[in-house]
Structures are given as structure tokens and as C-alpha cells.
Amino acid sequence: MAVGSDAGFVVLTVLLAWVVLLSGQVSSEPTQDKQALLAFLSQIPHENRIQWNASDSACNWVGVGCDANRSNVYTLRLPGVGLVGQIPENTIGRLSQLRVLSLRSNRLSGDLPRDFVNLTLLRSLYLQDNRFSGGFPGSITQLTRLGRLDLSFNNFTGELPFSINNLNQLTGLFLQNNGFSGSIPSINSDGLDDFNVSYNRLNGSIPQTLFKFGSASFAGNLALCGGPLPPCNPFFPSPTPSPSIVPSNPVQKKSKKLSTAAIIAISVGSALILCLLLLFLLLCLRRRQRRQPPKPPKPETSRSIVAETATSSSKDDITGGSAEADRNKLVFFEGGVYSFDLEDLLRASAEVLGKGSVGTSYKAVLEEGTTVVVKRLKDVTVTKKEFEMQIDVLGKIKHENVVPLRAFYFSKDEKLLVYDFMAAGSLSALLHGSRGSGRTPLDWDNRMRIALSAARGIAHLHVSGKVVHGNIKSSNILLRPDHDACVSDFGLNPLFGNSTPPNRVAGYRAPEVMETRKVTFKSDVYSFGVLLLELLTGKAPNQASLGEEGIDLPRWVQSVVREEWTAEVFDVELMRYHNIEEEMVQLLQIAMACVSTVPDQRPAMQEVVRMIEDMNRGETDDGLRQSSDDPSKGSGGHTPPPESRTPPAAVTP
Numbered sequence: 001m002a003v004g005s006d007a008g009f010v011v012l013t014v015l016l017a018w019v020v021l022l023s024g025q026v027s028s029e030p031t032q033d034k035q036a037l038l039a040f041l042s043q044i045p046h047e048n049r050i051q052w053n054a055s056d057s058a059c060n061w062v063g064v065g066c067d068a069n070r071s072n073v074y075t076l077r078l079p080g081v082g083l084v085g086q087i088p089e090n091t092i093g094r095l096s097q098l099r100v101l102s103l104r105s106n107r108l109s110g111d112l113p114r115d116f117v118n119l120t121l122l123r124s125l126y127l128q129d130n131r132f133s134g135g136f137p138g139s140i141t142q143l144t145r146l147g148r149l150d151l152s153f154n155n156f157t158g159e160l161p162f163s164i165n166n167l168n169q170l171t172g173l174f175l176q177n178n179g180f181s182g183s184i185p186s187i188n189s190d191g192l193d194d195f196n197v198s199y200n201r202l203n204g205s206i207p208q209t210l211f212k213f214g215s216a217s218f219a220g221n222l223a224l225c226g227g228p229l230p231p232c233n234p235f236f237p238s239p240t241p242s243p244s245i246v247p248s249n250p251v252q253k254k255s256k257k258l259s260t261a262a263i264i265a266i267s268v269g270s271a272l273i274l275c276l277l278l279l280f281l282l283l284c285l286r287r288r289q290r291r292q293p294p295k296p297p298k299p300e301t302s303r304s305i306v307a308e309t310a311t312s313s314s315k316d317d318i319t320g321g322s323a324e325a326d327r328n329k330l331v332f333f334e335g336g337v338y339s340f341d342l343e344d345l346l347r348a349s350a351e352v353l354g355k356g357s358v359g360t361s362y363k364a365v366l367e368e369g370t371t372v373v374v375k376r377l378k379d380v381t382v383t384k385k386e387f388e389m390q391i392d393v394l395g396k397i398k399h400e401n402v403v404p405l406r407a408f409y410f411s412k413d414e415k416l417l418v419y420d421f422m423a424a425g426s427l428s429a430l431l432h433g434s435r436g437s438g439r440t441p442l443d444w445d446n447r448m449r450i451a452l453s454a455a456r457g458i459a460h461l462h463v464s465g466k467v468v469h470g471n472i473k474s475s476n477i478l479l480r481p482d483h484d485a486c487v488s489d490f491g492l493n494p495l496f497g498n499s500t501p502p503n504r505v506a507g508y509r510a511p512e513v514m515e516t517r518k519v520t521f522k523s524d525v526y527s528f529g530v531l532l533l534e535l536l537t538g539k540a541p542n543q544a545s546l547g548e549e550g551i552d553l554p555r556w557v558q559s560v561v562r563e564e565w566t567a568e569v570f571d572v573e574l575m576r577y578h579n580i581e582e583e584m585v586q587l588l589q590i591a592m593a594c595v596s597t598v599p600d601q602r603p604a605m606q607e608v609v610r611m612i613e614d615m616n617r618g619e620t621d622d623g624l625r626q627s628s629d630d631p632s633k634g635s636g637g638h639t640p641p642p643e644s645r646t647p648p649a650a651v652t653p
């Protein structure tokens with residue numbers, strides 16, 4: 001600390017000396033750059049903290065630094081001065097000699113102006129802590145002298161371009177806390193000392209060139225893997241021995257490197273042990289013949305041994321007996337359509353779908369082409385028996401709006417669940433993915449359809465299965481191609497005892513669950529109410545588990561509704577559809593009933609289904625409901641022609 005302030009003092013003295021020196025030669029002036037700066041300040045809204053005196057030399061202005069000749073502006077530093085909005089074209093982009101540009105900690109938004117490509121001499125660009133949005137600015141990838149680039153804490157989205165590699169002088173690249181998605185390109189990291197892409201929405205494997213950075217550089221992303229993070233295909237983290245290896249192999253392997261004396265010693269020893277074992281077996285057999293054995297010995301199939309060797313750690317290969325082998329195989333539920341075994345699953349190519357607090361989900365494509373979802377549970381606390389009892393209940397649930405659980409696997413080290421794969425993805429992706437970048441918005445008919453079908457799925461869990469879902473959120477609502485919803489990830493809370501807070505995503509959690517730590521049918525109804533609000537507002541509720549700042553949807557909606565009944569709560573993407581206001585208000589009322597703070601005031605799930613069905617019935621006579629049944633027609637009745645697809649200006653809180 002002391003060293004730092006000393007250094008700062010020296011710098012300050014030098015600066016002061018310069019100012020004193022330079023104030024003598026006011027005559028020289030970067031005329032062109034001054035005009036550009038004045039244009040910038042006059043065009044951008046800002047607070048009154050910047051006072052540039054037009055009759056003074058620009059080189060004397062606060063935040064502006066010039067070269068020794070005072071003929072060009074070299075540095076512009078305006079951190080935290082309350083600049084608001086988009087940087088205008090033809091202003092800063094004209095400062096052709098600029099070396100350092102810092103506009104951090106303002107409220108700048110939108111894209112960077114295109115003429116930033118002309119800042120070819122720029123060495124440092126600090127734009128962190130603003131509200132810039134849009135894709136990674138293409139102009140930046142042409143500023144080949146850049147050494148430090150900080151775009152962190154903004155609202156950038158889209159993929160990171162491979163052309164970042166144009167910036168071959170880069171020593172620091174800071175992109176954390178944005179909305180970048182997709183996988184990280186292979187970035188040349190030779191000169192790179194600092195690198196951070198944490199808290200984005202990146203997925204896929206980390207390129208090898210970036211392995212040298214620690215996990216803190218990649219934290220908080222949706223599904224990154226490899227390098228400093230857990231490996232990419234980790235159904236089974238320990239390198240799995242080949243299935244053909246028999247348990248005695250480790251000894252054979254070792255003996256190859258041993259001397260003959262040792263081999264003899266081992267042989268003699270083995271023979272002795274064998275004799276002892278035989279004796280022991282004989283004794284045991286005699287005893288068994290006297291007392292009736294409690295269970296008949298299980299048949300030993302070759303496949304189960306394969307499964308056992310392939311999955312357990314090497315220690316288990318030696319100690320694990322054949323009795324365990326039969327128990328440790330993939331167990332399918334009745335009525336399933338699959339025929340594969342654990343070995344097939346191990347050979348499958350896998351891709352991370354999502355990481356939750358109960359475990360990670362993978363999309364596994366088996367060699368014969370079948371695709372399934374494998375959920376790898378972590379921190380299961382219950383015993384095998386309790387596990388099997390709960391899973392058995394879940395496996396029996398069959399409903400068109402519930403994702404079927406097909407199989408499970410339980411061993412000491414691994415607990416896997418196998419589900420059907422739903423190719424159309426999750427409601428969360430559909431609702432929040434790549435907003436504003438020319439995607440097809442989720443129309444009202446389909447939102448209603450999802451609301452109703454999800455409600456039916458959950459009601460079936462409650463009524464027929466007597467199962468509390470416990471983790472209702474938009475990423476657990478999966479879609480069939482016809483936009484009928486299926487609920488997934490249900491009924492897993494009992495597997496974790498009290499160790500995991502139930503309903504992990506804070507934004508969906510009913511208030512009483514915070515205290516009781518127990519999910520109930522009524523807390524499911526609350527979560528479903530939040531889901532309805534999400535469908536109506538297009539806003540993601542507070543997702544603490546993703547490190548994303550969100551909003552407490554029920555509270556926010558209540559506050560807007562209380563102040564004045566306005567259309568502001570509804571998703572701007574819905575504003576283009578006509579004659580749906582009444583339905584939206586009806587669904588909003590159902591949602592508000594579901595998110596009552598008092599559990600007893602919430603309707604039961606089957607009542608929610610009936611309420612949504614009733615509101616549909618009132619509308620069927622206009623013929624619009626049917627249109628969404630036919631995907632080819634879509635919701636043509638509602639969708640305006642493509643040229644007028646831009647929604648009206650956003651009304652956000």
C-alpha cells in the first residue's frame with residue numbers, strides 16, 4: 001500500500017510539473033481533435049461533471065492528454081462522469097492518434113460506433129461497467145495494437161469471434177459478466193497475462209490454448225468444461241479401464257517389471273493364498289449346507305461384470321465381488337423403448353446440457369443413434385434402498401406432459417438417471433435465448449399451450465403420482481416439437497435429505513420453503529405461478545444459482561400492478577399480437593393467485609389446470625386457438641407481416 005501511494009505521488013508530481021510547463025505554451029492546440037471532443041460532448045447526454053472550457057486548449061481539459069507537441073490527443077479518460085447512451089459516430093472515432101481510451105463506469109449503451117476502426121493506434125480500451133449491448137464489436141478486432149481490452153460488466157451477447165486473434169499484442173482480455181454465449185474460440189494466449197470470461201453464458205470445451213488460466217477465469221458460465229474445469233465427458237471421472245480387463249490384471253501387470261525371484265516369491269505366495277482360500281471356501285460351503293442360505297446366489301452374467309469393471313474405481317475392481325456386479329447395472333423401467341447397456345452409455349458421445357445443484361445433465365448419443373439425457377446426480381445422501389424406492393415411484397409416472405424416466409444406475413461412486421431427450425429444448429431457452437437478435441418470438445398461443453400442458457403435467461405428478469415436483473423452473477419445462485410442454489427433473493428432492501436446499505433457484509422458491517426447507521404441493525403451485533409470470537413478462541426470475549442478477553418476479557409484478565394497472569408488466573414481444581389483452585390479464589390473475597404468500601390461499605394444481613382450461617374455452621369460438629395446433633400454419637392469425645416485426649419501444653422497469 002505504502003509503495004503504491006509513493007508511486008502515485010511521484011506520478012502526480014511529474015504530472016503537475018508538466019501542467020506547469022505546458023501552461024506556458026497555450027498557443028499550440030490539437031485543433032481537429034478538439035472539434036471531435038466538443039462534438040462528442042455536445043451530442044452525448046452527460047452529467048455536469050465535465051466542464052470543458054472551449055476557449056482553453058483541449059490539452060488542458062480534464063480527462064484529456066496530448067502528445068509532447070500538443071498537436072494530437074493521445075489519451076481520453078472519462079471514468080464515472082455520467083455519460084449516458086450511445087457513443088455518437090464521427091466524434092471519438094476521429095481522434096486518430098488516440099492511445100488510451102477509458103470510458104468505464106458510465107451508462108453508455110448500444111453498439112460501439114463503426115468509426116472506432118479508425119483508432120488504429122489504440123493500446124488500451126477500457127469500456128467496463130457500462131451497458132453496451134450487441135455482439136462482440138467487430139471494429140475492435142481490427143485495432144491490432146491493442147494491449148489491454150476490457151469489456152467486462154456490460155450487456156454484450158453473441159459468440160466470441162475467432163478474429164479476436166487479430167489482436168496479437170494483447171496482454172489482458174476482460175470479458176467477464178456479459179451475456180456472451182456459444183463456445184470459446186481458440187485464442188492465441190502467448191502474450192496474454194490476464195484473461196477472464198467468467199459469468200457469461202459460454203458452453204462447450206475450453207480450448208487448450210487457454211488451459212494456463214485458472215478456473216476463476218471461467219467461473220459462472222452455463223456449461224464450460226475441460227482444462228481447469230471438470231472434464232467434458234465426465235459420466236465417470238476416473239479413467240475407466242477397458243471392459244475386457246479382468247480383476248486379476250493389476251497383479252499381472254506389475255509382475256512384468258519384477259525380477260524372477262520376486263515372481264517366484266509371488267507365485268509361492270499366491271499358491272499359499274489360493275490353498276487358504278480353497279480351505280476357507282470349503283469351510284464356508286459346509287456351513288452353508290447346514291444352515292439354509294438366506295438368498296440363493298445370484299447368477300453371474302458376463303455383462304454385469306463388464307459393467308462393474310467399467311464403472312467402479314480400480315480399488316473396487318479387486319475388492320468388489322461378483323455379488324455387487326449384478327446389482328450395479330443399468331436398471332430399466334417397464335414399458336421403456338430402449339435396449340442398451342451401461343457399456344453403450346459409456347461409449348456414447350456426450351455433451352453437457354446444463355449444470356444444476358443436484359448434478360449435471362448430458363445429452364448422450366449412443367452408437368446406434370439413440371439419443372437420451374443422462375443426469376449425473378451428485379451428493380446423494382440416501383441409502384441405496386431409499387434411492388431405489390423413490391426412483392421406482394418416479395419411473396412409474398407416465399403422462400404425456402411428464403418427461404419419462406427410463407432407467408437408473410446406482411453405485412457407490414455414481415448415480416445416473418436416464419430420461420428421454422427432448423430435441424426442442426427448454427422453455428427457458430425459447431423465452432430468453434438470443435432475445436432481440438432477429439429470433440422468432442414465442443407467440444401467445446404457444447405460451448398458453450405451454451402453460452396449460454405444463455400445468456397438466458404437474459397436476460398429474462401431484463394427483464396420480466403423489467409426487468412433489470420440487471424444482472419447477474423454465475429450464476425444467478421441456479418442449480415437444482408441437483410446443484406441448486413436458487416437465488422434467490421432478491421428485492428428486494427426497495434423494496438429498498436435508499443437505500440441499502430444496503428448489504434451488506431462489507426466484508421460484510416459495511417464501512415458506514426458506515424456513516421449512518421442505519417442498520410441498522403448495523410450494524410447487526407457487527413456483528408454477530412464477531413460471532406463469534415469466535411467460536407473461538418475458539423476464540427471468542432471480543436466478544441466484546446462475547450468478548445472474550434477476551428480479552423477484554412476484555414482487556415486481558405486484559408493485560407495478562398496485563401502482564397502476566398498466567400493460568407494462570407484459571412482455572414487449574407480446575405487444576404485436578392483438579386481442580389478447582384480456583387473456584393476458586386472466587392468466588396474470590391465475591398467476592397472482594398461485595404466488596400468494598400464504599400457502600393455503602394458493603389453489604391446488606388441478607384447480608389451476610381447470611382455471612386455465614376455462615379461460616381457453618371462452619375464446620375457442622374465434623377460431624384462433626386451433627391455429628396453433630398446426631405448426632405449418634403457426635399462429636398466422638396473430639403474426640403481422642415480417643416487415644413490421646419490430647416490436648414497439650421497450651418498456652422495461
Ligand SMILES: *[C@@H]1O[C@H](CO)[C@@H](O)[C@H](O)[C@H]1NC(C)=O
Pocket residue numbers: 053054055056
Ligand atoms: C475559459 O478560459 C479562458 C481563457 O483561459 C478564461 O479567460 C475563462 O475565464 C474560462 N472560462 C471559464 C468559465 O472557466
Ligand SMILES: *[C@@H]1O[C@H](CO)[C@@H](O)[C@H](O)[C@H]1NC(C)=O
Pocket residue numbers: 067068069071
Ligand atoms: C513534434 O514536432 C516536431 C517538429 O514540429 C516533429 O519533428 C516531431 O516529430 C513532433 N513530435 C511528435 C511526438 O509529434
Ligand SMILES: *[C@@H]1O[C@H](CO)[C@@H](O)[C@H](O)[C@H]1NC(C)=O
Pocket residue numbers: 093114115116117118
Ligand atoms: C476512417 O477514416 C477515413 C479517413 O479519415 C474515413 O474516410 C472513413 O470514413 C473512416 N471510417 C469510418 C468507418 O468512419
Ligand SMILES: *[C@@H]1O[C@H](CO)[C@@H](O)[C@H](O)[C@H]1NC(C)=O
Pocket residue numbers: 131133155435436652
Ligand atoms: C441487457 O440486454 C437485454 C436484452 O438484450 C435487456 O433486456 C436488459 O435489460 C439489458 N440489461 C441491462 C443492464 O441493460
Ligand SMILES: *[C@@H]1O[C@H](CO)[C@@H](O)[C@H](O)[C@H]1NC(C)=O
Pocket residue numbers: 181182183203204205223351352
Ligand atoms: C452451446 O450453446 C449453443 C447455443 O447458445 C448451442 O447451439 C451449442 O450446441 C452449444 N454447444 C455445446 C457444446 O454445448
Ligand SMILES: *[C@@H]1O[C@H](CO)[C@@H](O)[C@H](O)[C@H]1NC(C)=O
Pocket residue numbers: 176177195196197198199214216217
Ligand atoms: C474474473 O472475474 C470474476 C468476476 O468478476 C472474478 O470473481 C474473478 O476473480 C476473475 N478472475 C480472475 C482470474 O481475475
